[in-house]
Amino acid sequence: MQETPLCLSVGHLLPYSMSDSNTTDFTNPSTFILLGIPGLETAHVWISIPFCTMYIIAILGNFTILFIVKMEPSLHGPMYYFLCMLAITDLVMSMSIVPKMLSIFWFNSRDIDFSACLTQMYFIHCFLAMESGIFVAMALDRYVAICHPLRHSTILTNPLVAKIGLAVVVRSGLLALPLPFLVRQWPYCRTNIIPEPFCSHIAVVKLACADTRVNSYYGLFVIFCVMGLDVIFIAVSYIQILRAIFSLPTKDARLKTFGTCGSHLCAILGFYIPGLFSSLMYRFGQNVAIHFHVLIANICLLLPPMLNPIIYEVRTRQIRDRLLRLYTHKGT
Template structure:
């Protein structure tokens, strides 16, 4: 069955109808229109309340993590360096989308320049790839700490941690760099309306009136390869970690050792489960309403940055103690 043109599939969202004979050419410098959450425009103000709350918690929590690690010298180790990288990436990821989202919800400011749209798209996917790499680095740290604790400080030295961090950042920058260049070369003549609250790669690509298979195949390959390799490495690390834990002689020793990596495990689950759910919904949820797809996409970008500092704050005693000292020292 021939696929319905994208501009016609979203026609019920537009204030006017479009046809192939009544389209306008949009140049590379054109302004795109973000609809926010299509079909729920009247509820935008109410939807903004939980979104704004999640963003405020994410900003406060991640800045608190950075402040605590910087102040407490006992936390200057590989695990907390990688945690700081995760906090920075969470701040960039949520900040790259929510301010524009709120301007749509509150002020109906839907216009976004084509170049700004590509920049936003690049940061979203680039930082997401970096976060996946940070989870791998954290898994490596936990593997060495539990399976070879006597050599942990000798293996994960500060220069080694810096090299791992640099590799994670460069990988994200390089593998996502083709995204904006591939999207920029396409002509856009169907519509300049994006039925989304931010410039998501696939949503922008669907507006092009050209063969986008190269860009589509590349994005799918990156998502599959990066996700698969990272998940495989993390799974292999935790298989070895669990084997080491179950080989311990007492139950108390097993629980105490597992507690040192439980925060990382919960953070991984909080990040990957929404991604997997969203992927399955896009692939098999053809009958799911468009506004639900957009809501889930927004939640995927806001919930993990909010949960990460909460999980580490609740599960890590050193962070709890440092936060308590910081609050009491400030006279609170």
């Protein structure tokens, strides 16, 4: 049994030809070799252009959200505090993946230290879980704002928001913590080549010369605790939200109220749908080229950090107005 953690389930798909690989026996490699996009090495420079563009947009967009929320006192509320957490999560996610990826594409710098690989693995899985948890916190905020609007400020107080944020961080950190320790204990005697541009849990585990079922079982447990429970909680929240919306007397009131959830819904779809597509492609797309699997895995990791700030800057009136005032002030 093997886990398929959404967009990180492609590492073991590669029965890669080892004609140009290091197959010397070793127990614990000092370094791993990241191949980038297997089979498309000659196109790495061209492939780097969209990934670099996504990275720049993610960095600028998320820093913009943090700056606007900090500078605008009217945005100092639960929804925007959670949005800042999401922006920080997206920044860390992008920074933990893209710089090394671009060094592979541009400078053919494929080596990564064993400890650095495990650190990158931890950050990827930790912040994926954290992003999912933040979407749950945002769903709670939308539920309280729509179903209990008069009590929103008394229910979601700053201390409670801080406790929710801390719970999301602690849960994600603790769930991801066993992964590098489980990986470190195995002997590696096949190869030290990872057919991806980053160190995902499943890609590294497939290189081990041992019975790694415990990794698979724990991976499935993490998926259930994070993606499964989070999606259920979000679904339940929106069922209650829709019930409250449909109880409103006029169509305009229903549309206006539902519009306050638009940014959150778009961000959720941008996070979960690419991961679901990647997982389904892994299950049913065995004849799909390996480089396509790897490309999809990369896109589903880098797409949310780029999309989230765009969604919230375009669809959230308070942020959009503050941006317009900022640019108007600079232009005068």
